[in-house]
Amino acid sequence: MRHLLSTDELSREKAIEILDSASQISRLNQDTTRKFPTLQGKTVVTLFFEDSTRTRISFELAAKRLSADVINFSSGGSAVSKGENLKDTAQTLEALGADALIVRHSASGASYNLAHNGWTSASIVNAGDGTNQHPTQALLDALSLRQGFEIKDGEGLDGKKILIVGDILHSRVARSNLSLLPTLGAEVDAVGPGSFSPGCKYANLDEALETKPDAVMMLRVQKERMNQPLIPSDKEYSRFWGLTEQRVKQVPNSLILHPGPMNRGLEISSYAAESENSLVLSQVKNGLAIRMAVLSMILGSKNEA
Amino acid sequence: MRLSNCTLANGDKRDIVIEKGQISAIEPASTNGDLDCKDLIVLPGFVDLHTHLREPGFEQSETVLTGSQAAASGGYTAVFAMANTQPVADNAGTVTQVAELGEAAGLVEVRPIGAITKGLQGKELASLGSMLNSKTRVRIFSDDGHCVSDAALMKTAMEYLQPLGGVVAQHAQEPTLTIGSQVNEGEISRITGLKGWPSSAEESIILRDALLSEQTGCRLHVCHVTSKLGVELIRWAKQRGFPVTAEVTPHHLVLTELEAKNYDTRFKVNPPLRTQEDTKALVEGLVDGTIDVIGTDHAPHASDAKQQQWDAAAFGMTGLEQAYQVAHRVLIDSGNGNWQRLAEVMSSTPAVIGGLDNHGRIEIGKEANLAFIDPNKSVQVHGNLYSKSSNNPYIGMEFESSVQHTMFRGKFSFRDGEVIK
Numbered sequence: 001m002r003h004l005l006s007t008d009e010l011s012r013e014k015a016i017e018i019l020d021s022a023s024q025i026s027r028l029n030q031d032t033t034r035k036f037p038t039l040q041g042k043t044v045v046t047l048f049f050e051d052s053t054r055t056r057i058s059f060e061l062a063a064k065r066l067s068a069d070v071i072n073f074s075s076g077g078s079a080v081s082k083g084e085n086l087k088d089t090a091q092t093l094e095a096l097g098a099d100a101l102i103v104r105h106s107a108s109g110a111s112y113n114l115a116h117n118g119w120t121s122a123s124i125v126n127a128g129d130g131t132n133q134h135p136t137q138a139l140l141d142a143l144s145l146r147q148g149f150e151i152k153d154g155e156g157l158d159g160k161k162i163l164i165v166g167d168i169l170h171s172r173v174a175r176s177n178l179s180l181l182p183t184l185g186a187e188v189d190a191v192g193p194g195s196f197s198p199g200c201k202y203a204n205l206d207e208a209l210e211t212k213p214d215a216v217m218m219l220r221v222q223k224e225r226m227n228q229p230l231i232p233s234d235k236e237y238s239r240f241w242g243l244t245e246q247r248v249k250q251v252p253n254s255l256i257l258h259p260g261p262m263n264r265g266l267e268i269s270s271y272a273a274e275s276e277n278s279l280v281l282s283q284v285k286n287g288l289a290i291r292m293a294v295l296s297m298i299l300g301s302k303n304e305a
Numbered sequence: 306m307r308l309s310n311c312t313l314a315n316g317d318k319r320d321i322v323i324e325k326g327q328i329s330a331i332e333p334a335s336t337n338g339d340l341d342c343k344d345l346i347v348l349p350g351f352v353d354l355h356t357h358l359r360e361p362g363f364e365q366s367e368t369v370l371t372g373s374q375a376a377a378s379g380g381y382t383a384v385f386a387m388a389n390t391q392p393v394a395d396n397a398g399t400v401t402q403v404a405e406l407g408e409a410a411g412l413v414e415v416r417p418i419g420a421i422t423k424g425l426q427g428k429e430l431a432s433l434g435s436m437l438n439s440k441t442r443v444r445i446f447s448d449d450g451h452c453v454s455d456a457a458l459m460k461t462a463m464e465y466l467q468p469l470g471g472v473v474a475q476h477a478q479e480p481t482l483t484i485g486s487q488v489n490e491g492e493i494s495r496i497t498g499l500k501g502w503p504s505s506a507e508e509s510i511i512l513r514d515a516l517l518s519e520q521t522g523c524r525l526h527v528c529h530v531t532s533k534l535g536v537e538l539i540r541w542a543k544q545r546g547f548p549v550t551a552e553v554t555p556h557h558l559v560l561t562e563l564e565a566k567n568y569d570t571r572f573k574v575n576p577p578l579r580t581q582e583d584t585k586a587l588v589e590g591l592v593d594g595t596i597d598v599i600g601t602d603h604a605p606h607a608s609d610a611k612q613q614q615w616d617a618a619a620f621g622m623t624g625l626e627q628a629y630q631v632a633h634r635v636l637i638d639s640g641n642g643n644w645q646r647l648a649e650v651m652s653s654t655p656a657v658i659g660g661l662d663n664h665g666r667i668e669i670g671k672e673a674n675l676a677f678i679d680p681n682k683s684v685q686v687h688g689n690l691y692s693k694s695s696n697n698p699y700i701g702m703e704f705e706s707s708v709q710h711t712m713f714r715g716k717f718s719f720r721d722g723e724v725i726k
Contacts, residue, residue, distance in 0.1 A: 112567065
């Protein structure tokens, strides 16, 4: 694996290999915060054109745990704010010896362009491109689900019913999961108000929950990605689509996921976020393991060759 | 000069005699001409109602000269230059300058299109009357690249131009439906995560403008129709007798939205590429007369404007050098149409819409503006040969037929694959 751009590119075998590698790392990490020498001498750049403290920190920590040299590059205050374009930025970083670029960008396809336009020979890890993909998020969701369902290593999510709820249209998390989870054998339904989820066959979350999903993945309402409000009001959204306490009780056996950061009281209630079925914190923890697994797979394989 | 044994669009074989730049005689075919055309089909030189020559202002992408060269190599003898230059062609001075640059290049007739609104801002009318009465006598007006979305302003422009014989060419795009839009709304926006561009944004304006053309009596030319429903609306308007004509680009005839799946910005274009169902409807409309002309929307962009992430890249693709080949593919090679229809959509109808008396017809007393076609010379596209820009969407495609020569005002502007000048 040279790049990780999209979960579309992952076969079932490859996806399970990443999950297994991450759960192994997770177990090794259980008690100590030990460092692995895997990426010694490698330079990894986190190239963030959009602010995302959580994802950047997770990647940075993952690379550091693997002993890579890490450079953090964000667009504010850099040459980018002086008008430098993506191609020139990538070439500059490559000239400085970057082995991998972890890229967050507001334009869908930006990672694809970096990997395939001949602008750089560094490996590209997509850390979120526009409304398109965020593959490590879907992988960590899958790992959290596998743990939550107590499914062992080497297996997928066969037959599990997953309900993704919210702004499907603007969500790279939804898009990534919509391709990865079915690859792993799960049945996925994406629901939300019509302006968020065109073609949705349910009028509200209560109807959707009647299908008794094994897990409910709540998406963040991303107001920053809308040109104009796509819902009448926050209040109306939470009334029809929010995961309220009452709705959690409607599906007492369903696991609950949220990619964070959460809009508490909007798409998810505190009761849901903190319930015993909530995987929110294990998602964060698994993020680190997944990113370590992905980075070692992409950069480590060159060492072995 | 005698061009002997020419096959005309209707299949007749004739000699064409040219004196002082004009066709002086059309005679029975012989074998003793100055140029033996026995293997060539001779059509009236092509006329493009929709070209971006980029000069003045964007000479890094194209100039009137390089655009004229690209046009001549594609069989064109006249091109209409869109107004979105810098300064905008919204006044008599700028349109006259563009026409003069065209005459200086001397390869095709360059006819300026005037902006409908000042600075293409869509707020107040440009000096329509002054451009119309300028030395270059502008006939077609367009804010192309922008839609005149204000319905009242559009109606006023049409009321003003109707008695003057002006034509309004509209870039149909309801702006509130396309904020940030990148690709057709549908499968491709789902695959790529790029913001969708609903065809209803185009169709709603086509319908509105058709109604305004009926009410004002002003001739409306709908630029670059892209969707099946758009074709149906135009068919309806024509059945009602509304004064409407319509155009399709070469790229919307043969390329679909799926070209965008790898974020190759050559395929980023406004309006966007649509579905296969749409291309099929566009070809049908072109064959049955619903769509009147092929207009290239030749939109050259310097490489730095295209070597960007998709959202930041410029909209547009070149077309002058391959438009004929696309027309041949959809009309002749497919068996859907014939050479007469090809000559109509590439030459005679755009000449009539644009008011060009010396183009569009092979007739005694008219300028010798001709395109010579080799129907069997297949060519693989490697890129643009004459345009200054390389955003060519056909690279790698093979076409079945080529332009062999082009003649402008009795002189070869393009001969055996070379632009003369």
